[in-house]
Amino acid sequence: MARTIIPFGPQHPVLPEPVHLDLVVEDEKVVEARPSIGFIHRGLEKLAEKKDYVEFVYVAERICGICSFIHGQSYCQAIETIMNVTVPPRALYLRTVWGELSRIHSHLLWLGLLADAMGFESLFMHSWRVRERVLNIIEATTGGRVIFGSCKIGGVRRDIDPAMITHIQSEMKTIEKEMREITTVFMNDRSVKSRLCGVGVLTKQEAYELGCVGPMLRASGVAQDMRKLGYAAYKDIPVEPITRTEGDSYARCAVRSEELFQSVDIIRQALERIPDGEIAVKVTGNPNGETIMRTEQPRGEVAYCVKATGSKNLQRFRVRTPTFANLPAMLKVLQGCDLADVPVLVLTIDPCISCTER
Amino acid sequence: MTPEQTMEPIAVETLLQRVQKMHEDGYRLVQIHATTLPDKLEITYSFDLDLRLASLRLHLPLEEPRLPSVSTIYGCAVLYENEMHDLFRVQVDGMTLDFKGNLYKTAVKFPFGSTKAPGVTCAAIAPAPTPKPAAGAAPVK
Numbered sequence: 001m002a003r004t005i006i007p008f009g010p011q012h013p014v015l016p017e018p019v020h021l022d023l024v025v026e027d028e029k030v031v032e033a034r035p036s037i038g039f040i041h042r043g044l045e046k047l048a049e050k051k052d053y054v055e056f057v058y059v060a061e062r063i064c065g066i067c068s069f070i071h072g073q074s075y076c077q078a079i080e081t082i083m084n085v086t087v088p089p090r091a092l093y094l095r096t097v098w099g100e101l102s103r104i105h106s107h108l109l110w111l112g113l114l115a116d117a118m119g120f121e122s123l124f125m126h127s128w129r130v131r132e133r134v135l136n137i138i139e140a141t142t143g144g145r146v147i148f149g150s151c152k153i154g155g156v157r158r159d160i161d162p163a164m165i166t167h168i169q170s171e172m173k174t175i176e177k178e179m180r181e182i183t184t185v186f187m188n189d190r191s192v193k194s195r196l197c198g199v200g201v202l203t204k205q206e207a208y209e210l211g212c213v214g215p216m217l218r219a220s221g222v223a224q225d226m227r228k229l230g231y232a233a234y235k236d237i238p239v240e241p242i243t244r245t246e247g248d249s250y251a252r253c254a255v256r257s258e259e260l261f262q263s264v265d266i267i268r269q270a271l272e273r274i275p276d277g278e279i280a281v282k283v284t285g286n287p288n289g290e291t292i293m294r295t296e297q298p299r300g301e302v303a304y305c306v307k308a309t310g311s312k313n314l315q316r317f318r319v320r321t322p323t324f325a326n327l328p329a330m331l332k333v334l335q336g337c338d339l340a341d342v343p344v345l346v347l348t349i350d351p352c353i354s355c356t357e358r
Numbered sequence: 359m360t361p362e363q364t365m366e367p368i369a370v371e372t373l374l375q376r377v378q379k380m381h382e383d384g385y386r387l388v389q390i391h392a393t394t395l396p397d398k399l400e401i402t403y404s405f406d407l408d409l410r411l412a413s414l415r416l417h418l419p420l421e422e423p424r425l426p427s428v429s430t431i432y433g434c435a436v437l438y439e440n441e442m443h444d445l446f447r448v449q450v451d452g453m454t455l456d457f458k459g460n461l462y463k464t465a466v467k468f469p470f471g472s473t474k475a476p477g478v479t480c481a482a483i484a485p486a487p488t489p490k491p492a493a494g495a496a497p498v499k
Contacts, residue, residue, distance in 0.1 A: 038462035
């Protein structure tokens with residue numbers, strides 16, 4: 001049978017950001033997907049050689065507009081490790097709360113995009129309606145909706161007062177109830193299941209060999225979550241990775257859905273146990289040393305490789321983002337799929353091109 | 359480095375053998391990255407097994423840096439290797455998927471590489487000079 005190449009992207013209704021795929025199809029079966037990325041590569045890693053390491057937190061936060069806080073947190077943790085800075089416990093708990101709020105709003109964003117890709121518009125709007133509640137908490141506590149600007153080397157810039165803690169605890173009850181209603185549809189609706197079950201299966205072995213991270217890896221049965229490293233408040237609030245064994249698009253949706261409630265639980269525990277005290281320590285001098293800092297973003301493990309030589313500029317700043325690690329798996333699941341499933345499969349890795357093109 | 363991280367220096371000649379061993383031991387490839395030092399290029403391969411991070415490190419000359427590909431062992435390495443080529447001018451031999459310099463569409467070739475490398479000069483990285491106004495042109499305010 002003759003083969004046809006169908007260009008998919010870089011501008012496409014299902015893609016929030018530019019990435020291109022040449023889909024080689026036989027009839028309506030995709031036999032191969034050839035990727036092109038790099039349309040908006042920004043060279044932010046190179047900028048570390050020009051910017052002061054303290055002000056570079058702002059740049060790290062702007063690598064991505066969704067997991068911006070955890071980018072800033074990972075960068076700060078890397079510098080703090082090199083400089084042996086002990087961050088006050090209250091700041092560690094605040095970082096955990098904001099990090100988990102980021103995870104909830106990222107997963108709700110993804111659920112909405114997935115519903116939109118499937119043509120389930122009301123589910124898309126409900127997902128984003130609930131997400132607004134989370135963004136309102138973030139705005140009330142940091143002043144920003146997607147770029148928080150609240151993490152700094154040595155701690156955090158803002159505290160959360162007792163009245164706000166009570167408000168967040170109350171709001172989390174409403175958010176949890178509404179998320180329960182939405183995820184019940186994602187998990188049980190016949191039309192959703194028919195678009196996701198058995199589509200884009202990635203075995204445990206394949207996911208591990210292809211270097212997958214985050215929900216992509218856990219949905220294939222590998223229990224790996226960087227929060228188990230015990231950074232921030234995760235040493236006091238243990239996290240058990242949520243896994244599924246099916247390895248298909250439904251399993252990836254299920255993992256992200258269940259992680260929403262895990263994050264609510266972590267936020268509750270953190271707010272109940274948050275210690276009193278300072279929120280930052282003064283950091284002086286310049287970093288001299290090297291570390292690889294790994295944290296768990298909503299999309300999976302991020303690796304910050306930072307090398308400093310005692311000057312105010314870093315010698316090397318390198319970020320391996322989760323989407324970059326999940327791209328080979330996306331190409332794998334596209335092989336042999338139906339053309340109509342391509343939008344869902346591209347979304348199934350929760351692609352963030354902004355992160356990839358850092 | 360933190361206690362759960364290890365860094366093992368290796369030679370280019372033993373790269374494939376060491377990476378093969380990591381694969382056999384069940385390690386997941388976390389990342390590969392290059393760093394331009396004043397007199398050499400530093401390449402780091404990081405692997406994870408049960409949250410332990412093990413890295414291999416080797417050095418290449420700034421002139422004509424060249425490496426064998428590990429993509430036949432870890433298929434996902436091709437993106438990191440193409441990235442090293444496009445940003446640092448590292449020639450990686452035997453990649454299972456070679457974008458031939460087109461993974462990233464950068465305005466300057468090999469923007470993270472050494473300015474000592476052939477074909478890459480400081481002038482190429484520096485912004486283009488402002489053209490002189492033509493005779494009789496109105497001054498720019």
